[in-house]
Amino acid sequence: MKHQAMHKANxxxxxxxxxxxxxxxxxxxxxxxxQGCRVFFATYHxxxxxxxxxxxxxxxxxxxxxxxxxxxxxxxxxxxxxLTERPDVIVSLGAEIAIPFFYLSKLLRIKTxxxxxxxxxxxxxxxxxxxxxxxxxFLVQWPQLLQKCGAKAxxxxxxx
Amino acid sequence: MILVTVGTHNIGFDRLVRAVDELAGLLEEKVIIQRGxxxxxxxxxxxxxxxxxxxxxxxxxxxxxxxxxAGAGAILVALxxxxxxxVVPRLKRYGESIDDHQLQLAAVLDAERRAIVVHDVTAVTLxxxxxxxxxxxxxxxxxxxxxxxxxxxxxxxxxxxxxxxxAPLLGEDI
Numbered sequence: 001m002k003h004q005a006m007h008k009a010n011x012x013x014x015x016x017x018x019x020x021x022x023x024x025x026x027x028x029x030x031x032x033x034x035q036g037c038r039v040f041f042a043t044y045h046x047x048x049x050x051x052x053x054x055x056x057x058x059x060x061x062x063x064x065x066x067x068x069x070x071x072x073x074x075x076x077x078x079x080x081x082x083l084t085e086r087p088d089v090i091v092s093l094g095a096e097i098a099i100p101f102f103y104l105s106k107l108l109r110i111k112t113x114x115x116x117x118x119x120x121x122x123x124x125x126x127x128x129x130x131x132x133x134x135x136x137x138f139l140v141q142w143p144q145l146l147q148k149c150g151a152k153a154x155x156x157x158x159x160x
Numbered sequence: 161m162i163l164v165t166v167g168t169h170n171i172g173f174d175r176l177v178r179a180v181d182e183l184a185g186l187l188e189e190k191v192i193i194q195r196g197x198x199x200x201x202x203x204x205x206x207x208x209x210x211x212x213x214x215x216x217x218x219x220x221x222x223x224x225x226x227x228x229x230a231g232a233g234a235i236l237v238a239l240x241x242x243x244x245x246x247v248v249p250r251l252k253r254y255g256e257s258i259d260d261h262q263l264q265l266a267a268v269l270d271a272e273r274r275a276i277v278v279h280d281v282t283a284v285t286l287x288x289x290x291x292x293x294x295x296x297x298x299x300x301x302x303x304x305x306x307x308x309x310x311x312x313x314x315x316x317x318x319x320x321x322x323x324x325x326x327a328p329l330l331g332e333d334i
Contacts, residue, residue, distance in 0.1 A: 021168035022233030157307030
């Protein structure tokens, strides 16, 4: 029992970063990818925050949207989350909440996986284009989208 | 019951909420709208703004048909529950979205006959779409997320083996 607890304490820590709507629904579809890892969420305040808190520790901020001031504030929030949680890997399915985490993770040498949303078939999201240079792994959910990305992008199926 | 969802976007989708409410006025059937940030006050349909995933899933399974924005969330829930759906893409020109990306998923679902897509959304076009949606082939998803989950796991395992391990502090171990 003690051994198991210690193994758990030493397990990889993964930060799951996504906004609170479809991106979160997609993230919940692939939650079993992180079995055996320590996990925390970083997302927006919403009617769904209690159910997430039941799964893992959760960090919340206000919806950034396309507001530059809120993005600027979110940069400090994301820095706080990364410094207190010290994750090994950040995984995100978008949306713009991924941007501060991916740029800061590059500085802090935290590994990153970005998965473009299932709803992106013909072109990358603005977030996808912005985090592409920062991401260690960049996945898309439709094979035809690979033509619109750089050589780093990969396709390994979708969340459904 | 017909369930209508517009998602969690901080921009409303009044074009859909209004049309669906007018549709509810024409139907005998109960219509429930998840209205999000929309401001239109439905007169015929029941509505609420936001709710938990669990409640959304139970409402979806209670419904016989879903009418939703062409976003990933509601469509994933509907496909999982095996409900026929009518999707209405949010459009930039009405200020419903920052771009027209919802047209992409709508087009694929339409081509695969997994949803009825309505662009010009009114009570009349919706009523017609409801009839067509009843003839949709509702298929559960083929392979699910297995391949993606496996790829992520492999990548994490590769990183885990190269991760510098911090030696346990004296006394903490044993």
